[in-house]
Amino acid sequence: MVKKDCFIALEIGTDALRMAVFDRSRPGIPVLVDHGSSPYDVAPGVEMAREARVATALRRLLEEKRPAAREVVLAIDGQSVFSRVANLPPVPADKMPQTIRHEAVQNIPFPIEEVVWAAGSPVAGPSGLEILLVAAKADLVNGLVHAVAANGLEVVRVEVAPVALANVVRFHLPGLQDPLLLVDAGNSSANLVFLCGGRTLFRTLPVPAHAVPRLVQEIERSISFFRSQQGGAPPVRILLGGGGTAVASELEERLALPVEPFDPLQRIEAVPPASGSAEFGVLAGLAVPLAFADALDIDLSPPEVRAARGARRRRPMRLAAAGMALLAGLAWIAGLVHATRLAQRENGMVLARVGALERIEREQLPIERSLGELQERAAMYERLVDRRTAWLDALSELRGLMPEGMFLLQSEPISTEGEVAGVRITVLSYLDKEPPEADVVVQLRDRIRACDRFDAGTSVYKRPAKRLFSRRFVLDVRFKEPLPK
Secondary structure, eight states: OOOTTEEEEEEEOSSEEEEEEEEOOSTTOOEEEEEEEEEOOOOTTOOOOHHHHHHHHHHHHHHHHOOSOOEEEEEEOGGGOEEEEEEOOOOOGGGHHHHHHHHHHHHSSSOGGGEEEEEOOOEEETTEEEEEEEEEEHHHHHHHHHHHHTTTOEEEEEEEHHHHHHHHHHHHSTTOOSOEEEEEEOSSOEEEEEEETTEEEEEEESOOTTOHHHHHHHHHHHHHHHHHHSOOOOOSEEEEEETGGGGHHHHHHHHOOOEEEOOTTTTSEESSOOSSGGGGHHHHHHHGGGTOTTOOOOOOOOHHHHHHHHHHHHHHHHHHHHHHHHHHHHHHHHHHHHHHHHHOTTTHHHHHHHHHHHHHHHHHHHHHHHHHHHHHHHHHHHHHHHHHHHHHHHHHHHHHHSOTTEEEEEEEEEEETTEEEEEEEEEEEEGGGSOTTOOHHHHHHHHHHTSSSBOTTOEEEEOOOOOSSEEEEEEEEEEEEEEEO
């Protein structure tokens, strides 16, 4: 039985799917009533799109837990999003939305129509007002929303894991002003969240919790980056969540800062009590905005989710209008039946039967038209899913071919005569991760050529000079079998 006061918090991590069910009936205090997790469990050698892996893992969780809720608040991992702090020029309040959109277009390194993006509220920074911009590829977000909807659930909001972590820290530490750093490490990545007054900065590292020396080195580098590039104050203490406790002693030794464990459920009631509460940071962060007015509002919901949310808000008014119309209709029918009985007593039963049959026929006609439209739409969605799956599989394989320290920044199709003949990818490589005396660009090109999916025509399109810490280069990757547009 679905309970209207319950909702599902869903964290789509890089290694597993985590779910928590919260009861929001008590104002100010979210109550954790159930939770669970499911790894993606893809068989070796089997290629599966991310949305398919998420849908499969979610189905297993739902069959196991059978939650009494259908509304979902979704969190995507930090590695799947782009974030940047932008300085705002002094403009009147009525010009602020237009100014924020202009900054988004200038700072987000993808065409604005290809992403879903959101901005936090302006806060005071070192150089005046600044704003946190967060964006994700629309195809990625839509795919995850569809994976959840395929299991009969309804996504009402899409958030980002590091933002959820920032909200749960501020919920448990009201009035926080001193700068601090939250380290929330997992099996394959670690979220670093810097909080200083109203400012929120975050970075997601592709480093697991068990890689202690490397994780500590990246934390030191990130602190230096945020101090020099973002004008941030150095943290006065560090909070550890998730599996981050493994680095506690080495962080204290290297940084000479107090390091404390962070329990995200310390002010959240759990029925029954939850074990391993340090791992609930993101899930708790999805629940605390219900009880925390100052939560950072970053919503990456695609247009279809926003439209459905608006329709739900208007539903009570529509139901009231429909009820009034129904009452008026019933009154009219009652009067008509009464007059008919008085005028044509002998034919009343026949006329009533004919009227009922006509109403049934009128009700069936729009249903038949709707069925036809739904069948056409389902066929269109099947074609879209087939094309998206092929494209996502290709990008996933390309990411898998890249060594440590190399990341895929951008991709665009190479079209020829109505077909997608390949993909042009922009790659970032950190110089300190490249082996000495090795041409990593040529190595990556040859590795791609050796794959069954790609053609020997794969080539280096652009190879700019190295920068101080990294370099970017562009490859034209050709498919052996072109994809339909």
